[in-house]
Amino acid sequence: xxxxxxxxxxxxxxxxxxxxxxxxxxxxxxxxxxxxxxxxxxxxxxxxxxxxxxxxxxxxxxxxxxxxxxxxxxxxxxxxxxxxxxxxxxxxxxxxxxxxxxxxxxxxxxxxxxxxxxx
Numbered sequence: 001x002x003x004x005x006x007x008x009x010x011x012x013x014x015x016x017x018x019x020x021x022x023x024x025x026x027x028x029x030x031x032x033x034x035x036x037x038x039x040x041x042x043x044x045x046x047x048x049x050x051x052x053x054x055x056x057x058x059x060x061x062x063x064x065x066x067x068x069x070x071x072x073x074x075x076x077x078x079x080x081x082x083x084x085x086x087x088x089x090x091x092x093x094x095x096x097x098x099x100x101x102x103x104x105x106x107x108x109x110x111x112x113x114x115x116x117x118x119x
Contacts, residue, residue, distance in 0.1 A: 030108050033075050039108060040082035043089055048115040049096060052104065069105075076104050 030036065071079065083089055083100050090100060098118055105117035 033071070033078060036106055036108060037078050037082040039114070040079065040089070040106060041085045043086060043114060046113045047092070048113065049098065049118055050115055051118050053119070071105050079103060079106055 080100050080103055083103060093100065098116070102118045103116050104119045107115050109115065
Protein backbone atom coordinates (compact mmCIF):
# COMPACT_ATOMS: atom_id res chain seq x y z
CA UNK A 1 0.00 0.00 0.00
CA UNK A 2 2.87 2.34 0.78
CA UNK A 3 4.27 1.89 -2.74
CA UNK A 4 0.93 2.81 -4.27
CA UNK A 5 0.76 5.98 -2.17
CA UNK A 6 4.33 6.95 -3.09
CA UNK A 7 3.63 6.35 -6.78
CA UNK A 8 0.46 8.43 -6.60
CA UNK A 9 2.29 11.30 -4.88
CA UNK A 10 5.06 11.19 -7.50
CA UNK A 11 2.45 11.35 -10.27
CA UNK A 12 0.72 14.33 -8.66
CA UNK A 13 3.98 16.23 -8.17
CA UNK A 14 5.11 15.61 -11.75
CA UNK A 15 1.75 16.78 -13.10
CA UNK A 16 2.19 20.07 -11.21
CA UNK A 17 5.60 20.50 -12.81
CA UNK A 18 4.16 20.03 -16.31
CA UNK A 19 1.27 22.38 -15.59
CA UNK A 20 3.66 25.07 -14.35
CA UNK A 21 5.84 24.77 -17.44
CA UNK A 22 2.81 25.13 -19.70
CA UNK A 23 1.59 28.13 -17.71
CA UNK A 24 5.01 29.75 -18.03
CA UNK A 25 5.02 29.18 -21.80
CA UNK A 26 1.64 30.90 -22.10
CA UNK A 27 2.88 33.96 -20.21
CA UNK A 28 5.92 34.19 -22.49
CA UNK A 29 3.96 34.00 -25.74
CA UNK A 30 1.37 36.53 -24.59
CA UNK A 31 4.17 39.11 -24.46
CA UNK A 32 5.38 38.49 -28.01
CA UNK A 33 5.14 41.60 -30.21
CA UNK A 34 1.97 40.85 -32.18
CA UNK A 35 0.15 39.34 -29.20
CA UNK A 36 0.82 42.20 -26.76
CA UNK A 37 0.01 44.74 -29.48
CA UNK A 38 -3.36 43.07 -30.07
CA UNK A 39 -4.03 43.00 -26.32
CA UNK A 40 -3.22 46.70 -25.94
CA UNK A 41 -5.78 47.77 -28.53
CA UNK A 42 -8.62 46.54 -26.28
CA UNK A 43 -6.98 46.51 -22.84
CA UNK A 44 -9.23 47.81 -20.06
CA UNK A 45 -7.83 46.45 -16.83
CA UNK A 46 -5.50 47.49 -14.03
CA UNK A 47 -1.94 48.38 -14.93
CA UNK A 48 1.34 49.13 -13.25
CA UNK A 49 4.05 51.56 -14.32
CA UNK A 50 7.80 51.11 -14.03
CA UNK A 51 10.11 53.99 -14.80
CA UNK A 52 13.38 53.02 -16.41
CA UNK A 53 16.46 54.78 -15.04
CA UNK A 54 14.34 56.83 -12.66
CA UNK A 55 14.33 55.20 -9.25
CA UNK A 56 12.78 58.23 -7.56
CA UNK A 57 9.41 57.31 -9.07
CA UNK A 58 9.54 53.71 -7.89
CA UNK A 59 8.93 52.40 -4.40
CA UNK A 60 11.66 49.76 -4.71
CA UNK A 61 14.76 49.28 -6.76
CA UNK A 62 13.92 46.94 -9.65
CA UNK A 63 15.22 43.41 -9.56
CA UNK A 64 16.38 41.66 -12.69
CA UNK A 65 13.13 39.67 -12.91
CA UNK A 66 11.15 42.92 -12.81
CA UNK A 67 12.53 44.15 -16.10
CA UNK A 68 11.19 43.33 -19.52
CA UNK A 69 13.19 42.22 -22.52
CA UNK A 70 13.97 45.35 -24.56
CA UNK A 71 12.00 45.81 -27.77
CA UNK A 72 13.38 46.95 -31.10
CA UNK A 73 12.68 50.48 -32.25
CA UNK A 74 9.92 49.17 -34.52
CA UNK A 75 8.54 47.10 -31.64
CA UNK A 76 8.31 50.21 -29.46
CA UNK A 77 6.55 52.13 -32.23
CA UNK A 78 4.07 49.27 -32.69
CA UNK A 79 3.30 49.18 -28.98
CA UNK A 80 2.77 52.94 -28.95
CA UNK A 81 0.50 52.72 -32.00
CA UNK A 82 -1.56 49.99 -30.33
CA UNK A 83 -1.97 52.12 -27.22
CA UNK A 84 -3.08 55.11 -29.32
CA UNK A 85 -5.86 52.96 -30.84
CA UNK A 86 -7.23 52.42 -27.33
CA UNK A 87 -8.59 55.85 -26.36
CA UNK A 88 -9.71 54.84 -22.83
CA UNK A 89 -6.21 53.53 -22.12
CA UNK A 90 -4.64 56.74 -23.43
CA UNK A 91 -6.86 58.69 -20.99
CA UNK A 92 -5.89 56.43 -18.07
CA UNK A 93 -2.21 56.86 -18.86
CA UNK A 94 -2.64 60.64 -19.21
CA UNK A 95 -4.34 60.71 -15.81
CA UNK A 96 -1.07 59.35 -14.40
CA UNK A 97 0.85 61.98 -16.39
CA UNK A 98 2.24 59.40 -18.83
CA UNK A 99 2.67 60.25 -22.50
CA UNK A 100 2.27 57.42 -25.00
CA UNK A 101 5.56 58.45 -26.62
CA UNK A 102 7.34 57.66 -23.33
CA UNK A 103 6.10 54.04 -23.22
CA UNK A 104 8.92 51.78 -24.41
CA UNK A 105 7.53 48.39 -23.45
CA UNK A 106 4.52 46.59 -22.07
CA UNK A 107 4.37 43.22 -20.40
CA UNK A 108 1.24 41.31 -19.47
CA UNK A 109 1.13 39.28 -16.27
CA UNK A 110 -0.67 35.99 -15.85
CA UNK A 111 -3.51 37.77 -14.01
CA UNK A 112 -4.23 39.92 -17.07
CA UNK A 113 -2.74 43.14 -15.73
CA UNK A 114 -0.09 44.97 -17.73
CA UNK A 115 3.09 46.70 -16.67
CA UNK A 116 4.11 49.66 -18.79
CA UNK A 117 7.79 50.56 -18.92
CA UNK A 118 8.36 54.29 -19.23
CA UNK A 119 11.52 56.11 -20.25
